[in-house]
Amino acid sequence: MGDGMYAGESALEAHGLGMRYRRGWVLKDCSFRLPAGRICGLVGPNGAGKTTLLSIMAHVLEPTEGRLSVFGAAPGSVDSGRTSFLAQDKPLFRRFTVAEILRLGQELNPGWDQRAAEDIVRAGNVPFDAKVGSLSGGQRTRVALALALGKHPDLLLLDEPMSDLDPVARQELMGALLAEAAEHGTTVLMSTHVLAELENVCDYLVVLSGGGVRLAGDVDELLSVHTMVTGTKDGEGLPVSLAHHPLVESRISGRQFTALIRPDSPATGPWETDSPSMEELLLAYLRSPDAPSLITPTAQVQDQAYNTRTVAA
Amino acid sequence: MVVVIVEFRINRRSGVPAFQQIVQQTKQALRLGVLVPGDRLPTAKDVAEVSAVNPNTTLKAYRELEREGLVEPRPGQGTFVRRTLARPSASTDSPLYGQLVAWVSRAAEAGLEQEDVVALVASAMEKQYTAGTETAVTTTRSTGG
Amino acid sequence: MSSLTSTPTTTRSTAPGTTGTGRLPQLPQPFKGMTWLVWRQHRAAFWTVLGASALAVAFIVFQRSQLHTAGYDSTSTGLRLMPILLGVFLGAPLFAGDLENGTAKLVVTQSASRTRWLTTKLALTALVVVVSTVALSVGFGWWWNLYDESTSAEWTSGATFNNTGPVPAALALFSVFGGVAIGVVLRRTLVAMAVTLGFTVVVQIAWSHFLAHFLLSLASVATITTNKGVPFQHVMPTLPPGAHQVNWSTPPYITGDGKLLGWSTCNEAQTEQAHDLCMKKADVVGWSVDYLPISQMNGLQWFSASILLALTAAVTVLLFFWGRKRLA
Known part of the structure; x- marks a missing residue:
């Protein structure tokens, strides 16, 4: 399992990835790295290119430009390991029938673990002889997840996996997913726009917005380099003494100001500082598309440090 | 060797990171004697499955507990409790507890609300322990083992 | 919040399902791997094609063995519709269905390559198409022999040429693979079926023109000549069974020195006497009729079938080199 600052093997490396559809560029110049064994949240507004990025990683789509490697090899090649895409x-x-869906997994994947797949289905009381078309949304997701986990992937790609689930099923399936990750060291990349879903689940984050990477890195590292400042408004805007710290977002209400900054030095002054929660951090970046992007050293691909702002780890 | 399977209760809305919740709950169990040396902590997989917590988070919490000398990993078997935090003077039948009960009842007679009592206790604790978090750890480590 | 339960707990809160105790029984396995998936997904369509063909073959064999010719013409029409039906209902939805409802993504993200998926789908479909069309072709060919003797249906007619030998299989394969390619391009089942309907109908019409205006000109012409004169009643010499007389505008009369004269010769003669006299004066000694003998049929069928199969191969190459990228 990964360590806080552990760099280690790369599960994913994107080098200048771009994707253009007829209506224009959906991804442009995406470069980041995901170390192996991490559970990474892929966050962004609708239309940010999350599904496109996941589809390229799953070898469903070919990128228009740039390069992607999965465990050091091209997606879909034998050396790229097993990838599951939900x-x-x-x-x-x-x-x-549900049984036939599992049979599909067995027939098409060498090293298929029928017992593991059956256990996931059984835990949800989904009858094996039911037709897929007759299942509820949650049951369907469970069967799809059983199919994805039955091949014990090295990389698990999930696109909005829990969107149609009730809270109980959500907790259960997330548990099954994380248990798989714990047991097999699976690297997980899951997109979502329910930020609360990520808390306690992700230890890595990639924020996409406007087709580019806004934020990428280890959660603890990202939280530690940001500071939430709350204080009394002084004059029209933020206190002048705060101005030299890179600002992500500021909000002013009445006499009070709140700002998320990325301080280079300790931001001391007549205000309170606190470290942001994951949700606060994500919301701030999603709300301010003009904030400078941040890709921490463990999330950088080689040669990227020259054109992206780096932070000291 | 007694293996006790325990379950962490991770509160997602508390604002306290899951990592700290696991550390705190383990320490609390050690203090109360629920966990005793030789007990095995739940594996990262168990915690992930029951509480949907990132296994890396659990392992990080265990590393923190290990750093404090409370648990030790045994390769291939899991993480085991090394020593307890339960002290005779911290149990509910100790004289210190009796004095505290007496003080609380005097505070109630003096008309203090529950919040007032908590604030007073917290303030007194802060005065006593604030500078000494690091010291406390060092002390317990030197007395442990 | 910070309490810890010491009770031994099971890691799952849900009880095991009543339906799922123990291992699943092993399903019968006539096919393995990708073949299993493709057969399972399309088994209804495959069985429908095979079953309907078997019924039609049974009908043909029964009629033939009873030496009946009833139903011959309608069967022939039905067989000519077969490439259209196969293209629309088997070819067009083959990948369009998967592309439309997302199951293509499911298949290409398993461990088998998309080349394998494409190959297996095309191969199984081709097998079903070939088995059913060849069975029908053989049965119909057998029936045609009988029909031919009794009614002298020409082998050059579409009803005979396109429904016997290798031609029906080749026509059906081209129509079906064309439908598959249309489905891969359009990615919508209904639209692909509609366009494929148009495509296969055009193929049929173009094929009839091709047969009538080009293919038969490749056949070597045989000539039957007589030296018994040409009677006033214009009774022509009998052609061999199934033979196709080439062209009515060819001069049908031959003179003593081998010259050919046209139909207009002695047309103005109103009586038998005048006619015979006129013919004699023109030195007409008998008939000279060009025809395509039935012995050419087999060669022409294989030649035309190979043209269709080459087109099918071109579509297949297109599917592999260009379509494969679109299969998700």
């Missing part, structure tokens, strides 16, 4: 709409053959 697409957003959880596509399954509707006329297959």
Whole structure:
């Protein structure tokens, strides 16, 4: 399992990835790295390119430009390891029974773990002889997850995995997923726009916005380099003495100001400082598209340090 | 060897990181004698499955407990309790506890609300322990083992 | 919040399902791997094609063995519709369905390559198409022999040429693979089926023109000549069974020195006497009729089938080199 600042092997490396559809660029110049064994949240507003990025990683789409490597090899090649992809709409053959869906996994994946897949289905009381078309959204997701986990992937890509689940199923399936990660050291990359879903689950974050990477790195590291400052308003805007710290977002209400900054030196002054929560950090970046992007050293690919702002670890 | 399986209760809305909750709950169990030396802590997989907590978070908490000398990893077996935090003077039948009960009842007679009592206790604790967090750890480590 | 339960707990709060105790029984395994998946996904369509063909073959064999010719014409029409039906209902939805409802993503993200998926789908579909069309072709060919003797249906007619030998299989394969390619391009089942309907109908029409205006000109022409004169009743010499007389505008009369004269010769003669006299004066000694003998049929069928199969191969190459990237 990964360590706080552990760099180690790369599960994913994106070098200047770009994707253009007829309506224009959806991803542009995306470069970041995800170390192996991490559980990473992929966050961004709708249309930020999350699904496109995951599809490229799953070898469903070919990027227009740039390069992606999965465990050091091209996606889809033998050396890239096993990758499971759970697409957003959880596509399954509707006329297959649940047992037949698992049989599909068995027939198409060498090293398939039938018992593990059956356990996930059984834990949700989903009947094996039911047709997929007759299942509820939660049951469908469970079967799709069983199919994704039955091959014990090295890299698990999940696109909005829990969006159609009730809280109980959500907790159960997240548990099953994290247990798999704990047991097999699986690297997980999951997109979501429910930020609360990420708390306690992710130890790595990638924020996409406007087709580019805004924020990438270890959660603890990202939180530690940001400071939430709350104080009494002085004049029209923020206190002048705060101005030399890179600012992510500031809000002023009545006599009070709140600012998320990325201080180079300790930001001491007549105000209170606190470290932000993951949700506060993400919201601040999502709300301010003009804030400078931040890719921490463990999330940088080689040669990237020259053109991206770095922080001292 | 007695293996006790325990379950952490991770509160997602408390604002306290899961890592700290695991450390605090383990320490609390050690203090209360629920966990005794030789007990095995739940594996990262168990915690992940039951509480949907990132296994890296659990391992980080265990490393913190290990750093404090409270637990030790045994390769291939899991993480085991090394020593307890339960002290005779911290149990509910100690004289210190009796004095505290007496003080609380005097405070109630003096008309203090529950919040007032908590604030007073917290203030007194801060005065006594604030500078000494690091010291306390060092002390316990030297007395342990 | 910071309390810890010491009770031994199970790691799952849900009880095991009543439906899922123990291991699943092993399903019968006639196919393995990708073949299993493709057969399972399309088994309804495959069985429908095979079953309907088997019924039609049974009908043909029964009629033939009873020496009946009833239903021959409608069967022939039905067979000519077969490439259209196969293209629309088997070819077009083959990948369009998966692309439309996302199951293509599911398959290409398993451990098998998309080349394997494409190959298996095309191969199984081709197998079903070939088995059913060849069975029908053989049965119909057998029936045609009988029909031919009794009614002298020409082998050059579409109803015979396109429904026997290797031609039906080749026509059906081209229509189906064309439908597959249309499905991969359009990625919507219904739209692909509609466009494929248009495509296969055009193929049929173009093929009839090709047969009538080009293919038969490649056949070597045989000539039957007589030296018994040409009677006033214009009774032509009998052609061999199934033979196709080439062209009515070819001069049908031959003179003593081998010259050919056209139909207009002695047209103005109103009586038998005048006609015979006129013919004699023109030195017409008998008939000279060009025809395509049935012995050419087999060669022409294989030649035309190979053209269709080459087109099918071109579509297949297109699917592998360009379509494969779109299969998700």
